[in-house]
Amino acid sequence: MSRLAPGVLREALIDTAAIADNVRQLRRLTGVEIIAVVKADAYGHGAVRSAAAALRGGAARLGVTDVAEALQLRRGGIDAPILAWLHAPGTSFDEAAAFGVELGISSMDQLQRAGAAASADRPVWVHLKLETGLGRNGIAPADAGAVFAEAARLERIGRLRVVGIFSHLSNASHDDDLAALARFHEGLSAAAAAGLQPQVRHIAATAAAIDLPQTRLDSVRLGIGIYGLSPFEDRTSADLGLRPAMTLRAAVAAVRRVPAGQGVSYGYTYRCERDTTLALVPIGYADGIPRQASNAGPVLIGGQRLRVAGRIAMDQFVVDVGDAPVAVGDEAIIFGDATLGAPAVEEWADAASTINYEIVSRIGPRVPRREVVE
Ligand SMILES: *Cc1c(COP(=O)(O)O)cnc(C)c1O
Numbered sequence: 373m374s375r376l377a378p379g380v381l382r383e384a385l386i387d388t389a390a391i392a393d394n395v396r397q398l399r400r401l402t403g404v405e406i407i408a409v410v411k412a413d414a415y416g417h418g419a420v421r422s423a424a425a426a427l428r429g430g431a432a433r434l435g436v437t438d439v440a441e442a443l444q445l446r447r448g449g450i451d452a453p454i455l456a457w458l459h460a461p462g463t464s465f466d467e468a469a470a471f472g473v474e475l476g477i478s479s480m481d482q483l484q485r486a487g488a489a490a491s492a493d494r495p496v497w498v499h500l501k502l503e504t505g506l507g508r509n510g511i512a513p514a515d516a517g518a519v520f521a522e523a524a525r526l527e528r529i530g531r532l533r534v535v536g537i538f539s540h541l542s543n544a545s546h547d548d549d550l551a552a553l554a555r556f557h558e559g560l561s562a563a564a565a566a567g568l569q570p571q572v573r574h575i576a577a578t579a580a581a582i583d584l585p586q587t588r589l590d591s592v593r594l595g596i597g598i599y600g601l602s603p604f605e606d607r608t609s610a611d612l613g614l615r616p617a618m619t620l621r622a623a624v625a626a627v628r629r630v631p632a633g634q635g636v637s638y639g640y641t642y643r644c645e646r647d648t649t650l651a652l653v654p655i656g657y658a659d660g661i662p663r664q665a666s667n668a669g670p671v672l673i674g675g676q677r678l679r680v681a682g683r684i685a686m687d688q689f690v691v692d693v694g695d696a697p698v699a700v701g702d703e704a705i706i707f708g709d710a711t712l713g714a715p716a717v718e719e720w721a722d723a724a725s726t727i728n729y730e731i732v733s734r735i736g737p738r739v740p741r742r743e744v745v746e
Pocket residue numbers: 409411457540576577578579593594595596597603
């Protein structure tokens with residue numbers, strides 16, 4: 373790594389080649405088609421660039437939460453199949469249909485609104501979502517018969533095409549996930565009996581796709597893994613053959629020599645034990661650095677692993693660098709690829725009692741993303 377460009381306080385470097393490689397690696401590992409999940413601005417990595425990189429790596433389809441996210445990809449020039457699965461009550465699917473967005477359908481009402489959005493010459497493509505125990509959306513087993521029958525009728529009259537049937541797992545335990553998979557297979561049998569022939573059956577996200585081969589079916593929906601992060605507490609990115617795609621860094625904005633006893637940041641929760649140098653790192657909780665990681669989050673400055681001193685503020689935090697020759701403008705790496713010496717995202721997640729997903733997806737809009745190809 374190098375210094376930041378003049379005038380740049382902070383930035384997230386996005387290694388899109390890593391995203392493409394991670395998709396290739398997970399495709400080799402699972403042996404099935406990949407639905408690359410790029411919801412929430414691709415977990416903070418940038419939706420359009422991440423989608424393009426995932427497609428270069430061989431992803432067959434993209435997954436997002438809502439139709440607005442799918443339309444953002446279309447506006448960005450992405451013409452691959454896109455599935456969106458969470459919808460505002462009562463929204464029209466006209467725009468989704470016009471832009472060829474596939475819809476995850478969780479109720480009879482959504483199914484009928486999808487059918488109503490079809491044009492004379494083009495059916496709307498849907499994936500029926502079954503509730504198999506997560507307790508979120510999805511068609512309940514008691515409603516499935518009626519929904520399947522209506523979907524088959526809409527297919528016959530050319531308004532819908534049921535491309536897929538899917539569900540989502542709890543990751544509570546292998547047993548819980550296998551029980552959900554069994555319920556999913558019951559749903560698939562009922563759908564077949566109703567005359568539906570979905571080509572894409574999918575239930576696994578990253579964790580199950582790696583750990584539970586029986587859940588791979590026709591396709592897997594991969595989010596965290598394509599960004600090079602591990603969904604497991606006991607396995608790192610490198611253990612899974614993945615490379616973290618985001619490096620978050622900032623330029624040291626001020627350096628000051630202080631005497632022993634100096635208090636640091638709001639509330640003086642840190643006091644310098646001896647004469648020392650304090651470096652100011654210009655990124656804070658408004659940028660997604662969790663305040664809960666105050667006095668704990670790791671930082672790499674000048675090849676040295678250091679720690680946040682005192683409270684993380686809205687725009688900045690302080691690091692006690694001791695007698696190291698740190699200067700204004702030096703690079704402070706907040707997290708990145710641990711195999712290259714950077715703190716891992718997971719260390720920040722641990723420091724803030726959360727998970728890597730939340731750390732990367734909350735990096736805020738004030739942090740410019742810059743695409744790099746390593
Ligand atoms: C977010 C999400 C995924 C991706 O999960 P990862 O654990 O990041 O792989 C897959 N499916 C659904 C329905 C999701 O909401």
